[in-house]
Amino acid sequence: MKDAFLEKGSGLGGTYHSISPTLRIDVILSSKSILTKQYYAPALDLSDHYPIIADLHLGN
Numbered sequence: 001m002k003d004a005f006l007e008k009g010s011g012l013g014g015t016y017h018s019i020s021p022t023l024r025i026d027v028i029l030s031s032k033s034i035l036t037k038q039y040y041a042p043a044l045d046l047s048d049h050y051p052i053i054a055d056l057h058l059g060n
Helices: 004-008
Strands: 035-040 053-057
Touching: 004 035, 004 053
Parallel strands: none
Antiparallel strands: 035 053
16 A cells, blocks of 8 residues: 555645644555655644545556
8 A cells, every 4th residue: 555645745744733743643655556646734723623634646
């Protein structure tokens, strides 16, 4: 399994801001055959978790 943040994310990647802004507990995992094109975690204060978004390339 591959972590989309580790492939295309940047910075600390914190997704849970209630306890610590550096805590990354939300992940998008994919198989090794799927390519992560981009990863984004907008700091929207809608919940105690930030949303995470990834564009994935599924193949030919």
